[in-house]
Amino acid sequence: MHTDSDHRDLQNVSHSDMSIRKDLAKQIRDACINVGFLYVTNHGIPEIVIKRAVSASQIFFALPPEKKLELDIRETPNFKGYTPLLSSNLDPENAGDMHEGFEIGWEEMVPKVNDEKRVNDGAMAGANVWPGDLPGFREDVLTYYHAAVELGRKLFPLFALALDLDYDFFEDKTKNSAAIMNMLYYPPQTGPVNDKVIGTGAHTDFECFTILWQEPGIQALQVLNTQKQWVDAPPIPGTLVVNIGDQFARWTNDIFKSTVHRATNRSGVQRYSIPLFFGTDYDVKLEPIPSCVSEGHPPKYEVVTAGDYVKGRLKAAYGH
Numbered sequence: 001m002h003t004d005s006d007h008r009d010l011q012n013v014s015h016s017d018m019s020i021r022k023d024l025a026k027q028i029r030d031a032c033i034n035v036g037f038l039y040v041t042n043h044g045i046p047e048i049v050i051k052r053a054v055s056a057s058q059i060f061f062a063l064p065p066e067k068k069l070e071l072d073i074r075e076t077p078n079f080k081g082y083t084p085l086l087s088s089n090l091d092p093e094n095a096g097d098m099h100e101g102f103e104i105g106w107e108e109m110v111p112k113v114n115d116e117k118r119v120n121d122g123a124m125a126g127a128n129v130w131p132g133d134l135p136g137f138r139e140d141v142l143t144y145y146h147a148a149v150e151l152g153r154k155l156f157p158l159f160a161l162a163l164d165l166d167y168d169f170f171e172d173k174t175k176n177s178a179a180i181m182n183m184l185y186y187p188p189q190t191g192p193v194n195d196k197v198i199g200t201g202a203h204t205d206f207e208c209f210t211i212l213w214q215e216p217g218i219q220a221l222q223v224l225n226t227q228k229q230w231v232d233a234p235p236i237p238g239t240l241v242v243n244i245g246d247q248f249a250r251w252t253n254d255i256f257k258s259t260v261h262r263a264t265n266r267s268g269v270q271r272y273s274i275p276l277f278f279g280t281d282y283d284v285k286l287e288p289i290p291s292c293v294s295e296g297h298p299p300k301y302e303v304v305t306a307g308d309y310v311k312g313r314l315k316a317a318y319g320h
């Protein structure tokens with residue numbers, strides 16, 4: 001999971017020469033079909049943007065509990081805001097996830113009166129909530145969010161090419177704002193190891209793909225390989241992790257692998273991570289791409305809209 005062959009250099013992600021883009025897509029295809037996880041370099045998000053978002057996260061999670069609970073995710077429509085420790089649970093076998101979170105969806109940096117993107121969020125509509133007295137917090141978090149969304153928008157054409165589709169196949173399906181970002185804080189877990197209490201329980205992500213920043217120097221993320229062994233996916237400086245989620249498994253009738261993963265922080269120090277989950281627009285139906293279906297490989301999944309699907313999965317994770 002962390003050899004050079006798992007790295008994809010995104011320098012040419014939007015190259016004007018389509019054959020160069022197709023070469024890159026071919027490399028991505030292997031990772032999508034075989035492991036569902038890859039590291040990307042030259043991802044284009046400036047280090048300072050990452051740094052500011054992480055500092056903002058550290059300051060937010062250090063607030064007193066009652067301040068954070070003013071933004072309780074259980075009190076907002078459609079999963080925006082603060083998740084206290086142990087109040088989400090991604091693996092029903094577990095007692096709850098040993099992390100705190102702060103979740104946001106699409107928002108313009110300068111709020112618009114009629115933000116068309118957000119208005120079109122349908123099943124997932126609901127404004128972000130922000131702490132009142134943290135100067136610069138919203139700006140630092142949204143700056144990272146927009147940079148990561150921009151990266152995500154460049155990756156959709158690459159995934160389309162990796163599936164032998166036109167590069168713009170997902171363009172009319174990704175016009176709105178189906179990008180949820182979750183800033184995560186994992187307190188150190190020391191003492192006896194209890195397999196039922198881990199940072200983020202074993203799960204697959206719900207959307208098309210995830211772009212994950214993880215704290216350098218701390219091993220926590222693990223990926224389940226085809227032999228059902230947990231393989232470490234350590235943070236690698238200068239890279240981001242990109243992994244396939246269940247919407248892509250549905251689009252591709254399981255040709256792209258949405259791989260089970262989990263995270264636990266046994267490092268003895270605090271850990272932060274920031275996944276950003278990209279889906280197709282919430283009103284788009286998750287239908288298998290024709291070339292991924294055949295007589296020998298019939299459709300595996302019932303067709304649902306992306307919004308209903310994500311909402312259902314979030315409800316299960318947050319228990320409301």
Ligand SMILES: O=C(O)CCC(=O)C(=O)O
Binds near residue numbers: 184263273274275
């Ligand atoms: O914290 C991490 O490294 C992974 C988090 C994750 O998998 C998730 O939130 O879906």
Ligand SMILES: [Fe+2]
Binds near residue numbers: 203204275
């Ligand atoms: Fe995940």
